[in-house]
Amino acid sequence: MPSHRIVVDASKSRFSLNLRELLDYKDLFLILAYRDLRVRYAQTFLGLVWAFIQPAATLLIFTVVFGRAVKVDTGGIPYPVFAISGMTAWTYFAFVLNQSGNSIIGAQEMVKKIYFPRLVIPLSKALVGFVDFVIAFCLLVLLMIIYRVSPSANVFFLPVFVVLTIISALAAGIWLSALTIRYRDFQHVVPFLVQFGLYATPIAYPSETIISNLPRWGTVLYYFNPMAGVVEGFRWSILGGAPPGQLAYLSFCIVIALFISGLIYFKRVERIMADIV
Amino acid sequence: MSDAVITVGNLGKKFMIGHQPEGDLRGSFTSKFRRLLGRSDVRSQEEFWALKDVSFEIEQGEAVGIIGRNGAGKSTLLKILSRITHPTTGYFEINGRVSSLLEVGTGFHSELTGRENIYLNGTILGMRRAEIKKKFNEIIDFSGVEKFLDTPVKHYSSGMKVRLAFSVAAHLEPEILIIDEVLAVGDAEFQKRCLGKMDEVSKNEGRTVLFVSHNMGAVENLCTRGILLSAGEIEIAGSTQKVIQQYLEGTREGIFDLASLPSTGSKQLVFDSIEFLSESRYLPFSNGQIQLSFLSDLEVRIRLRPLKNTKDKVYVAITVKDMFGHKLITLDNLYIDAPFYMNDDAFITASCCMDEVSVNPGVYVMDLWCSNGFETYQKIENALQIEVLGRDAFGTGKVHHSSKHGFFYQKHKWKQIH
Numbered sequence: 001m002p003s004h005r006i007v008v009d010a011s012k013s014r015f016s017l018n019l020r021e022l023l024d025y026k027d028l029f030l031i032l033a034y035r036d037l038r039v040r041y042a043q044t045f046l047g048l049v050w051a052f053i054q055p056a057a058t059l060l061i062f063t064v065v066f067g068r069a070v071k072v073d074t075g076g077i078p079y080p081v082f083a084i085s086g087m088t089a090w091t092y093f094a095f096v097l098n099q100s101g102n103s104i105i106g107a108q109e110m111v112k113k114i115y116f117p118r119l120v121i122p123l124s125k126a127l128v129g130f131v132d133f134v135i136a137f138c139l140l141v142l143l144m145i146i147y148r149v150s151p152s153a154n155v156f157f158l159p160v161f162v163v164l165t166i167i168s169a170l171a172a173g174i175w176l177s178a179l180t181i182r183y184r185d186f187q188h189v190v191p192f193l194v195q196f197g198l199y200a201t202p203i204a205y206p207s208e209t210i211i212s213n214l215p216r217w218g219t220v221l222y223y224f225n226p227m228a229g230v231v232e233g234f235r236w237s238i239l240g241g242a243p244p245g246q247l248a249y250l251s252f253c254i255v256i257a258l259f260i261s262g263l264i265y266f267k268r269v270e271r272i273m274a275d276i277v
Numbered sequence: 278m279s280d281a282v283i284t285v286g287n288l289g290k291k292f293m294i295g296h297q298p299e300g301d302l303r304g305s306f307t308s309k310f311r312r313l314l315g316r317s318d319v320r321s322q323e324e325f326w327a328l329k330d331v332s333f334e335i336e337q338g339e340a341v342g343i344i345g346r347n348g349a350g351k352s353t354l355l356k357i358l359s360r361i362t363h364p365t366t367g368y369f370e371i372n373g374r375v376s377s378l379l380e381v382g383t384g385f386h387s388e389l390t391g392r393e394n395i396y397l398n399g400t401i402l403g404m405r406r407a408e409i410k411k412k413f414n415e416i417i418d419f420s421g422v423e424k425f426l427d428t429p430v431k432h433y434s435s436g437m438k439v440r441l442a443f444s445v446a447a448h449l450e451p452e453i454l455i456i457d458e459v460l461a462v463g464d465a466e467f468q469k470r471c472l473g474k475m476d477e478v479s480k481n482e483g484r485t486v487l488f489v490s491h492n493m494g495a496v497e498n499l500c501t502r503g504i505l506l507s508a509g510e511i512e513i514a515g516s517t518q519k520v521i522q523q524y525l526e527g528t529r530e531g532i533f534d535l536a537s538l539p540s541t542g543s544k545q546l547v548f549d550s551i552e553f554l555s556e557s558r559y560l561p562f563s564n565g566q567i568q569l570s571f572l573s574d575l576e577v578r579i580r581l582r583p584l585k586n587t588k589d590k591v592y593v594a595i596t597v598k599d600m601f602g603h604k605l606i607t608l609d610n611l612y613i614d615a616p617f618y619m620n621d622d623a624f625i626t627a628s629c630c631m632d633e634v635s636v637n638p639g640v641y642v643m644d645l646w647c648s649n650g651f652e653t654y655q656k657i658e659n660a661l662q663i664e665v666l667g668r669d670a671f672g673t674g675k676v677h678h679s680s681k682h683g684f685f686y687q688k689h690k691w692k693q694i695h
Binding site: 004005006007008009010011027028031032035038039042043109110111112113114115116271272274275 | 289292356357359360361362363364365366367368369370371372373374375377379380383384386388389393396397400401402403405406
């Protein structure tokens with residue numbers, strides 16, 4: 001509910017995240033996510049099964065290409081388990097990226113007609129994507145049981161990496177939703193980014209494979225990808241192996257920097273959103 | 278500080294027209310680059326002030342009507358006060374819980390059921406889940422769609438959708454209510470109920486209402502005070518009567534070209550021009566007004582231009598209203614079922630003849646409407662004004678006038694029986 005005293009002054013502009021207001025709108029955040037979920041598989045025959053088929057199909061093709069044909073060295077871990085552990089975090093990131101870019105343009109009828117903190121829109125998309133994340137995670141657990149892979153002792157770090165995954169997805173989502181309003185060019189960039197990221201992130205292969213074939217500057221560049229470190233850490237916490245290297249921390253820092261700068265940029269664009277959307 | 282609930286000071290909103298504000302990356306880069314090179318931006322930019330130096334105060338419990346022609350800045354003002362867009366200059370302060378209703382059914386999703394949409398729309402309008410739950414039965418009763426509560430809204434008729442949407446809106450309980458012209462939708466009977474509900478709200482519950490409308494009748498009934506905006510500035514503020522009078526006087530000029538008048542509808546067929554013939558001569562327009570004499574004959578010729586090739590039926594209606602927007606008469610070929618027919622892209626000329634114009638002398642406003650009987654092609658409100666001039670029709674030197682004797686003259690006879 002809007003606060004009881006509203007003051008707007010065009011001559012003053014200061015940055016404030018206004019978390020309290022955002023909390024006031026949590027019902028809206030939840031119901032928008034509910035709407036997206038309900039509508040997503042409306043009038044489909046398979047319904048929620050689709051959320052399962054999509055990662056399963058990608059996993060199958062990865063297993064055939066990278067597991068069988070190319071024979072990627074996974075350090076003794078059965079390939080499907082290796083790949084799905086990377087995909088779990090990536091699927092979520094890719095979903096949020098895909099959905100957020102267009103989210104505010106898609107909600108323009110609302111944006112032009114009513115006030116609410118616009119951040120609610122990309123945030124609700126991130127909640128919707130969590131369903132996909134849970135399904136992919138179930139697939140991971142299922143495969144670990146089938147292949148009799150027990151979780152590593154690092155599993156206590158898993159929540160940290162789940163949170164990092166979410167922050168990373170939010171960071172990219174918030175940036176893209178604000179950018180797309182100003183520059184529709186980003187509508188064309190997003191699908192490309194997702195496809196590019198799928199290969200520029202150690203999902204289907206371990207990062208060592210690529211690092212050993214790149215010059216030093218190439219490796220640094222590789223870890224500028226915010227998901228590179230997150231996916232690696234996510235996999236490490238579940239399956240063990242070598243801990244994320246120094247450069248992975250660069251990746252984590254990028255995530256945090258992107259998140260904070262994204263929020264600032266979003267807030268700046270927020271006040272002109274209804275005018276330019 | 279005064280006890281004003283809404284204080285607005287020097288509010289202004291500037292838009293840049295002439296080119297897309299920040300449409301693409303290239304434009305933004307090139308202009309930055311030019312600035313870097315010290316060259317001025319060659320793209321032409323024109324400033325347009327949609328709102329300029331607007332200041333007013335509204336006190337607790339007041340119902341204020343904001344009127345003005347299309348493009349006068351009414352919607353911009355409401356959008357700023359609703360915090361949808363940010364002002365370029367000035368400030369405002371609002372004390373109290375605000376709900377703004379610039380549209381009914383914001384966020385409605387056609388795949389969701391009526392029940393789900395009530396929750397969705399209610400939340401978007403700022404109600405809490407628990408609050409909606411509490412009022413749920415009331416909302417359904419008001420809407421009259423309880424039978425279809427669990428049907429996806431896409432199967433609703435447009436009327437049902439509007440009723441459901443309005444019922445949600447009518448159950449908002451803010452201290453301050455900001456309403457744009459939302460009553461333009463929905464059937465007449467439902468509109469009346471909504472107006473009644475709003476009236477009740479502002480008068481009985483001491484709620485502050487800010488109301489934009491073209492419906493002068495509604496503004497007159499609901500509002501205690503009026504603000505007339507023109508070209509983004511306040512032209513006059515004061516009593517509702519005075520403000521409406523000034524507005525209607527202003528609309529006398531320039532409304533004779535039907536094709537360029539503001540209108541609503543699907544526009545598959547549009548009004549092109551209108552002519553008036555009386556006593557075998559064309560009546561001249563002056564400032565969008567014609568003058569004719571009391572009890573003279575009249576023929577109205579309306580030319581319509583199809584924008585779609587079909588052979589649909591065409592119904593036309595002329596509604597005559599008084600200066601306050603109360604409807605007095607409608608002349609139409611719908612209720613007598615005598616349709617005209619579209620013949621692909623040929624113009625249609627419709628003629629409406631009256632032997633005697635029996636409205637009393639006074640000034641009247643005319644609305645025009647055309648349709649195929651199901652959807653409105655075009656509706657032009659306040660298309661033009663007609664002044665009926667007094668004339669010594671009875672040879673007595675006495676002349677009726679609408680302000681004293683009512684709007685109509687009924688042909689009749691008097692005689693003394695005893």
